[in-house]
Amino acid sequence: MACGGFDLAFPMAEVPGAAPCPDCAADSRRQFGGGALIRPGAAATRLLDATGRTATEPAVVSAPPRRSAPVTRNPLHRKLPRP
Template sequence: MPLYGFRCDQGCAALDRSFAMSAVPDGIDCPGCGSTAKRRITAVQIGVGDSAAMRLQDATRSTADAPRVVSGVPASGGSARRRPVSTDPRHRRLPRP
């Protein structure tokens, strides 16, 4: 079942409650102050789960909104020059890009 967000007018903490899509109320009782907490306009959280696949999907999806920022070029393993792929001496005479 999807999660829906609620918040009361008294400034209590936001609440997330799970309801069936066909039975979502416009307001619920706030557990902090007892007044009515109105439903907030939020995206319905259908894909919330604790499985490894869901955590991977959430981590992958979050890179679209907040990509990792690097401070420099990644360090190469060893020397900056790559070793030749082939040891055939004829390949050494080929033009290099």
């Protein structure tokens, strides 16, 4: 008999070898899914969410960023004319 799929979550140390099917109570085979590999709130998840948001909700700025002039520590450069 082919029953539908179902999800169970266990701590890593307590994963049973087989679990009973909720429909027919027969032992089911264990399959791994990719959805629970990244835990919510992890840095990788936050980065993926922020990257996705920039496509639909770009940040609003009032002006382009200013170009920073390179700062020199050489005292001889003080005598040069400024542009």
